[in-house]
Amino acid sequence: MGFPLSHYCCFLCVIVLLPVLCKCEDAFTYSRATYYGTPDGLGTPTGACGFGEYGRSVNGGNVGAVSRLYRDGTGCGACYQVRCKMPNLCADVGMKVVVTDHGGGDDTDFILSRRGFSMLARPNKAADLFAYGVVGIEYRRVPCQYPGSNIFFKVHENSRFPDYLALVMLYQAGLSDITAVDIWQEDSQAWKGMRKSHGAVWDMPNPPKGPVSLRFQVSGRRGQKWVQLMNVIPSDWKAGVAYDSNFQLDY
Template sequence: MNSCGNDPIFEDGKGCGSFFEVKCSKPEACSDKPVVVHITDMNAEPIVTYHFDLSSLAFGTMAKEGMEEELRKANIINIQFRRVHCKYPADTKISFHVEKGSNPNYFVLLVKYVAGDGDIVEVDLKEKGSEEWKALKESWGAIWWLDTPKPLKGPFSIRLTTEFGVKLVADDIIPSDWKPNAFYKSDLWIN
């Protein structure tokens, strides 16, 4: 149930990973039942103020039974939408992907599977044995980076701060022998 969104939805990448409930009541093929979609990309088409480019599955799911193709052929329709909390299965924990190209002086981190409000506004890293939290800078979406002249030494703890001020810490989540292009799953989750 994926969708692209225009800039007010995608927000220069900050909206990537967010969830919206969308529904339509016209044309006749619309069921008026909502579907929850996951924003995965940007659509720059200046069609209307808020624009969703729904996957075929999501588009068809809004239709009355047996009228999926008719609704898809309608192409552009008016919808109602609202932002909803991200929901992942209960066993899905926040995970961290060390991005390709990362090294001890340039560390890039993708934060995945953040449920709840889903909006991370700060990511900090702390090296083992240090009391200092180093702020990562947002690259785009859920990708954060740190450029440092002194090589970083793991293991690293990662602290996340949500839009509503909730702070979560994954202690020593990135091991001392970390590798680029590797996932590290935490025990953290937001409901």
């Protein structure tokens, strides 16, 4: 049984183009990386993303600052596979890093925590790698994975109940970016956009009274969509507290 020429052409395009598309999705970018020091080798709670303590310890402290990948804070929380290019010293798989800060220098795309930098090395080779200070790397974006964890909305420490509310999202899984956040105004029955304060922090003066309902725009490889979460933060919210959304992205 035959099939039309048009179907054959479509089939041929899939066979020819699919490997190309897969290769692009999995492609590595060449760059350089260095490291910064902290007393415990983990991240810093004062990173530009505004994550606080989460930015120090998430992903086991395998975190880092980025330069152009920061994207005015939109890149905060993104995950990358990073591996260095010195075969005798570097592990084949490399390590996964979570972006928690902004910084760059000496043509580097990543400034890793000391712990993260050591994860690039083969067993017993970390000291030799540290001696170089800056190493050639390749990297690609990979999905963030937080098994068993939902997204948390943390009320930033700068918030002042009830006059000023600032939020940052923690444990966001997947490959997507948060590009807008709205808050529901019950009195006007309308959504109002929050301001991007800095890094991953969104804020609003004079937020609505009562439980806080949010929607946020997710931008990923499959386009954009809005996620709506009603009454996700209680009416008596407190600065510094993180509230479980009971929701996780798979996007």
